[in-house]
Amino acid sequence: MQFINRQNIEIVDIFVRLFGEPVSIIASHYTTPIEFKRLPKEENRYNDIMVSVGNTIYISIEESGQVGLSDTEMLAAIAHEIGHVVYGAHSWLPDCEQRADMLPAKLGLGTQMIAAIEKILDSRRYQQLTSSLVGRIHFLQNMMRG
Numbered sequence: 001m002q003f004i005n006r007q008n009i010e011i012v013d014i015f016v017r018l019f020g021e022p023v024s025i026i027a028s029h030y031t032t033p034i035e036f037k038r039l040p041k042e043e044n045r046y047n048d049i050m051v052s053v054g055n056t057i058y059i060s061i062e063e064s065g066q067v068g069l070s071d072t073e074m075l076a077a078i079a080h081e082i083g084h085v086v087y088g089a090h091s092w093l094p095d096c097e098q099r100a101d102m103l104p105a106k107l108g109l110g111t112q113m114i115a116a117i118e119k120i121l122d123s124r125r126y127q128q129l130t131s132s133l134v135g136r137i138h139f140l141q142n143m144m145r146g
């Protein structure tokens, strides 16, 4: 799989180095290049941390920092966004969120994904999504047990 990182976002470089190969194997059905771009503060109306639009994944370094995500938690969050793209799960419905979480779980980033979701819950920034976020934690815990 081809990952495009023209803006040289450091955490994306790290992700591609560590997980590019495994993602290509897990999502071998998906052949369209995935592009990463920064989400500048002035364009980030909804204070998104990361968001995927089509084959493009936007990353806000500022918001990730505000929530306090560590580098490994950011790697898990990047895997989640790639999951949205490669599994065609393009919505915020619980079903799509859980499908997207299958990728971090398969990459061995389930614990880091849960830690990231817990920090997002603690930040109280998406209060209307609380039950969906808690559902994701339970889904990931079940996947890791299985």
Ligand SMILES: [Zn+2]
Residues within 6 Å of the ligand: 080, 084, 097, 100
């Ligand atoms: Zn998502």
